[in-house]
Amino acid sequence: MSGGYEDERGMAGGAPRIPGPRWAADDHGVLPPEGEPAAGTEGSPTAPLVLTHRVLQSLLGAWALSVCSAEETDAVEEHLTACAPCAEEALRLRDAVGLLHHEVALDLDPLLRSRVLENCLGRRPPTIPVPDWAGPYDAETARLDALLRDLGEGEWHAPVELRWFDGLRPASRPTTVAGVIGHLTAVDGLVASALGLDRGAGPRPGPGQGPGAGTPLERTEALWSGWPEDGPPPTRAVRGPWREQVHTLLRTVSFAGRGAPELAVSYGGFALPLRDSLLDRAFECWVHAEDIADAVDYRYEPPSGAHLHDMIDLAARMLPAALAERRRAGLAAPGALAEAGAPGRTLHLEIEGAGGGDWYIALDSPAALGTPDRKIAQVALDGVEFCRLVAGHVEPEEAAAGQDGDRAAIRDTLLAAASLSRM
Amino acid sequence: MAKDTPPRWDRRMQQRLSRGEAAALGELYDRFASLVHSTAYRVLDDEEAADRVTREVFGYVWENPDAYEPRRDGSMRSWIAKLTRRQAVHRLRQAETRAQLERGGGGAEDAEELERKVRRAAVSARADFIVRSMPTPLRLALESAYLQRRDYRQTAAELGVTEDEARRRLRLGLQLLATANTGPLDGRAL
Numbered sequence: 001m002s003g004g005y006e007d008e009r010g011m012a013g014g015a016p017r018i019p020g021p022r023w024a025a026d027d028h029g030v031l032p033p034e035g036e037p038a039a040g041t042e043g044s045p046t047a048p049l050v051l052t053h054r055v056l057q058s059l060l061g062a063w064a065l066s067v068c069s070a071e072e073t074d075a076v077e078e079h080l081t082a083c084a085p086c087a088e089e090a091l092r093l094r095d096a097v098g099l100l101h102h103e104v105a106l107d108l109d110p111l112l113r114s115r116v117l118e119n120c121l122g123r124r125p126p127t128i129p130v131p132d133w134a135g136p137y138d139a140e141t142a143r144l145d146a147l148l149r150d151l152g153e154g155e156w157h158a159p160v161e162l163r164w165f166d167g168l169r170p171a172s173r174p175t176t177v178a179g180v181i182g183h184l185t186a187v188d189g190l191v192a193s194a195l196g197l198d199r200g201a202g203p204r205p206g207p208g209q210g211p212g213a214g215t216p217l218e219r220t221e222a223l224w225s226g227w228p229e230d231g232p233p234p235t236r237a238v239r240g241p242w243r244e245q246v247h248t249l250l251r252t253v254s255f256a257g258r259g260a261p262e263l264a265v266s267y268g269g270f271a272l273p274l275r276d277s278l279l280d281r282a283f284e285c286w287v288h289a290e291d292i293a294d295a296v297d298y299r300y301e302p303p304s305g306a307h308l309h310d311m312i313d314l315a316a317r318m319l320p321a322a323l324a325e326r327r328r329a330g331l332a333a334p335g336a337l338a339e340a341g342a343p344g345r346t347l348h349l350e351i352e353g354a355g356g357g358d359w360y361i362a363l364d365s366p367a368a369l370g371t372p373d374r375k376i377a378q379v380a381l382d383g384v385e386f387c388r389l390v391a392g393h394v395e396p397e398e399a400a401a402g403q404d405g406d407r408a409a410i411r412d413t414l415l416a417a418a419s420l421s422r423m
Numbered sequence: 424m425a426k427d428t429p430p431r432w433d434r435r436m437q438q439r440l441s442r443g444e445a446a447a448l449g450e451l452y453d454r455f456a457s458l459v460h461s462t463a464y465r466v467l468d469d470e471e472a473a474d475r476v477t478r479e480v481f482g483y484v485w486e487n488p489d490a491y492e493p494r495r496d497g498s499m500r501s502w503i504a505k506l507t508r509r510q511a512v513h514r515l516r517q518a519e520t521r522a523q524l525e526r527g528g529g530g531a532e533d534a535e536e537l538e539r540k541v542r543r544a545a546v547s548a549r550a551d552f553i554v555r556s557m558p559t560p561l562r563l564a565l566e567s568a569y570l571q572r573r574d575y576r577q578t579a580a581e582l583g584v585t586e587d588e589a590r591r592r593l594r595l596g597l598q599l600l601a602t603a604n605t606g607p608l609d610g611r612a613l
Binding site: 057058059060061062064065067068069089092095096097099100101102108109112113115116117119120121123124125128129130138142145149243247250251254263310414 | 443445448449450452453456477486490547550553565568569570573574575587592593595596597598600601603604608
């Protein structure tokens, strides 16, 4: 993943520590590479080079690294027998070459971050903590950032297909790894707007739009359209602004008052309270990190069980409203009349694996109460699979779900789960 | 990208840490974890031990943000690198001593061998930091010569500079790197 170089010399071996008075040409180690003779090495020995002290001195680095011509090497070594200061420096520089080595490409364990931070906060409790409800966003953005740090320049251009379920069928849109980060930056900008931070990283509102206007799609397109058409496509330069906005958001919510979690974040067509919005952003960050990891052929783990649980819970809480919306659009079977706050027909969503649990989804109306007593259907599926469904990455009919009970209710619920996705 | 820590960022970070702002700790980790971990790994050659030193260094900085004195320590980056080398060398010495005792050693020869090993590790870690922090033109020239194995004329062409300049950069880069061999061997625990 990192731009691995080949080198047969190893770390410190190869060159002799103390240069001999005459350095035979075949003592050069493996330099210069075979088939690529350094300038001036062809042919049989020529007349010795005559160089000034200044030039000889300037050659000491190249000599120590064995990257000058054979004639120059000879001339330098001849000089070293006569010039003490140069001989002393030559020795020092040759020793320094032994300190060069190949960066060991050791990827930081993404789980190390939470362990290190927990240890710190245990040793000295913070005066200004990051609120618990921002924890998933903090963790997921850090995990993505670790992935981005290891990307090679070319990998930023790797094609990525953004996928979602548009309510009727799967939809997609091609972009690149850099494009995905632009997308995340643009949509995180909605949260920044709600917090009054809309400057810098996010796209400027277009004419006629108030600050913070726009749906996630509009904001993303506005940001993408700001990228130069004729210039080279963006690469790692997009990482800084994204990360900086994330840091600003986390810092701002740490200082925000008690009412902050309930602050409304507008997504254009709808709004979420800040705490749910950051959870939603954490979810999107994970989903898109996985898109990126797939594109560059890298492994990426799901969030921790506790964070996964919060994400599933958010989707489960949003399901009744999504069902109602589909019903209004004629895409779902009509519900029964239900009194607000009263128990109604219920689907039992049983999530298995890490982050799992039981959720009771009210089928009749967002105002009704889901309850085990009124259960008419049950769906069981793995937590990560459920999240893929909610991300629109799995078609509702194809979700690997155990099903029991009212067929129509199950179908409507799975379709509603998929239609929670968006670009 | 993490190379240019403007003094303003350092000062602000120190204030935020002193104030006990957890979000600042997260940012500090994001900026320096890779430096700390790779330095510790270079010294200890053991991932678990490097994880531990990473925990210790960030724990120390979080508990003692006021121990940082820009005038004495330079940038926060070089301060943290120094703390890491110190702690990693300390842990290396501990581990090696333990290993020697388990082998039933501990004589004068072993002590000498241990010192050599510790010194070598400390110098390597210092050298890494020097390479990471040297001016980009010098680093690129060294990488071209050492990693890509170009002769200095090819390096000059690659970097778009004169041959004279390429020679100058290689020499200067090595001169900087050579300073890793000097300086005290400091392995006090944090």
